[in-house]
Amino acid sequence: MHTAIRSGCNPKNRLRSDEYTRPPPPHRHSGPSAPWPWINLNDEVDAAQLSSKLPPIPEPCSHIGCGGCWKGYPQSRFPNWTPSQVWRSGIHQAITENNSKPCKIYAADIDKNGYFMDAGERTVEQGEESAEEYWVNMIREKRPDNLQVRALFVENMSGSVLRMLGAQYNIEPFFFSSSLSWIPSRFQEEVKPRKGDHITITLIFLRTMDTFLSGSSGDSSTCTENSTSDDAIINTQAPLFLSSGDGCYLVLDLLAVHLIRNVEGNTIISYHHNGPDATSAQYLHERIRFAGQSVYWQNIFQRSPDPTFVLLTFIWHAMYAWDEALETLYKHICWMETQVMTTSDMLITRRLHIIRAHHLHYSSLLEDFRKAVLFILNTPNPAMDSLPDKDRLNSQSLLVKECNHLLSEIDRLERGRRMQDKRLKNVMHLVFSTVNIGDSRRMQDLTEAAVRDSAAMKQIAYLSMIFLPASLVAGVFGMNVHEIAPDTKQSLPHYFAVALPLTAATIWLVMTFQSKYLFGKKDTTFWQRLAWPWLLFKDRFGLDECGESERLPLSRPDTKDE
Structure with a gap:
């Protein structure tokens, strides 16, 4: 469940901190444009695949009497994905993983009038019988005539649901591999002029979370702000703990959306990570439905049949999370400034360095966010070409307007992030100045102590001068002469x-x-x-080397007679 923003850290909600830390994403495997999907430099190429002819592209399946073609996904639709590549991408593990929790799919329908409706919740239990039942219902279900977009929010995605969605909608496996590995990606596929296409958006964004983290490895392993271990590595993929106020964490969250734009029906599939730090399917399902209550956005949905506007509401969710997270971080930086003014602890510099390291990582994530919006702006829906020119141009101008709004908000976030980075530099300089002032005061105290010791020695010397003549006289009169x-x-x-x-x-x-x-x-x-x-x-x-005087003569030099 998505935790509330700044509701206070609840010690009862203790979760393992290592569940929140993941390796950096392999960006080279982010999309189908890579000629060697999920093959690294040292990986062996499949000899059978290499020696065979180019794999034919399978014809689209009607799913009637096919005997369940979904069971062979992704190889049934994408023969170039060999078993070794499926294993490296994490899809094999997701398919074969034994998960006791059932997969839940929350659906929301948007009709042609722009009204958002709850289309119910579907539960797919683990087991082949439940999967077969869901597959039959999926291929037999007919959509209402006035349906414009159907959004599916998948939580605890099982292997059977992954294969069924991939086979039913002919989804490129890169969507699932990017979602499972948290790889920022954006690509277009299945482009058919005047009919539609597929686009995938995978984003990593920042949000606040108030759940308390704990684990066997300790908080220092995640390099949070309160870490005191000298040998801890600053891991920017880990949560950042902010100790100001009630305490909270800044965690990385995932937005993975696949949009199928087609004149015969539009579908949005939203993947949700199973981890406790990810936005739940139920939470985002409610948020997207609530966006349909907005007069502004409902007017857009009524004026344009383009499902891309529904995708923009998903993007706005990430925008809200970014804004709240950076706002919380700004308050924490202000709190750190007050702490620096009242203490000269050098440990604060370590905390500031950790925040700055995360700050640099946030800059790259914001850049990915901006590129995703630009991708949506520069990838128009081919199905819109079937509309009259007036409707198509109006829809296009609306899309440009809304994308520019998002881009301006991203620029504002980046400006705020740069301002915070400058504030961090000022705080770090203030820490060093405070420490230097403290050292100067300590040196001054040592100098004053040395002066006091010197004065005491002078007093002892004065006392010795008093007794020295008497000692001399005693020594003289004690001589045996x-x-x-x-x-x-x-x-x-x-x-x-x-x-x-x-x-x-x-x-x-x-x-x-x-x-x-x-x-x-x-x-x-x-x-x-x-x-x-x-x-x-x-x-x-003043004699020179020869012994002659180098001084000037004392007499006045000769002068001419007047």
Whole structure:
């Protein structure tokens, strides 16, 4: 069930976080234009398929007395899809997967007057008997004469339903493979002038979800905003947790729609992922029906029989989700700014980097969104050529108008995203500035402490100066010389004869080691610095290398007689 927007995180709804994380989509397998569907560089090519002639395109089946051609889909309709390719695309797993839940199909009918009606709910239980019953009802069902579009919302798609829909409507397998693998795609097929075509739109969009995520791998494995693991990888495919307010997640959702435009009847098939983070079929079924209550859109449906306008209502669902998600993210960024102003925690920078990484990914998703709308705009319905020129031109102008509305909204979303990215940069700069200011204050405190220690040392030095003369006097009067102690043999000249040379030698050595700092000659050797008295004398009197004075004469230079 699609969770409500910003309704508060409910701790009781605990789901595994790894259910929300999926690998990046293989874009090379997004559509039938690729010449090697679901074959990678290191995959072996089917030798039997390679040696055979070009596979013939099977004739469309009337499904009467065919014995159930749907059981061989997709090979029955698309022989180039070998078993290995079906397996790589995920269709084989979807067909053979044993799922205990029944497949539910919600239907909505739009008549030629633009009225949306609930066409009921169909349940296909697991098992061949239930599948055969649904197949018989599908091929025998006749649509009302005033029916313009039938929309089918498929939830928990089983393998039998996948094959029946593919065989009944001749759907290109790329629609199912793109939907199962969450690959953004847009392509046109089965183009028949003045009759119709098939178009596929697969979009990944952003929305908010308030369900609490938990898992055995921990929240850090999803690299959400509250992650503190140093070795966690920022995975932009994972949900982004926003801790502001009641807390919520920004998750990626899937919109996969296949539209069959045909003069004999239009059908929209909407695939819905089984995961808890995807929009449910029942939810979107109600939303699309509610769009039919809009006076503006009902007027469009009445003026144009083009089913592409119904497809645009699906696109508007993704637009609403994008707008609400970016609005929630903007509030969270504002909250982060207030947090930065009150704290200098460097952990905030990690959270900001995670948000910026997701932001860059959102830019590519918005670009895919814009390209999907441009694809719809530039892919007109061939069935509309059967209408009178006036009706066809009016319908075309309406389509251009509505697509331009969507494009302008996408541009607005992208401008808002860029503005948020700039706000994130400002917050990151504010964090670094706050941390630098804190470091400067700590350095200032250390400097002040050093100054206080220096003052204390000066006080100790002053105290030492007081006691130093007394210590000198005590040392002198304690000497054993006959001038002070007549009974001794030593004298004061002996004392000075030893003390003065030793003092001079000590001063000479100290000045030798310090002379490179006193005279600025750091490249001199130790033996050269032993001549520091001569260097001091030369520096004092300004003598050159030859011993002559370099000072200017003190007398006034001669002048010419006046």
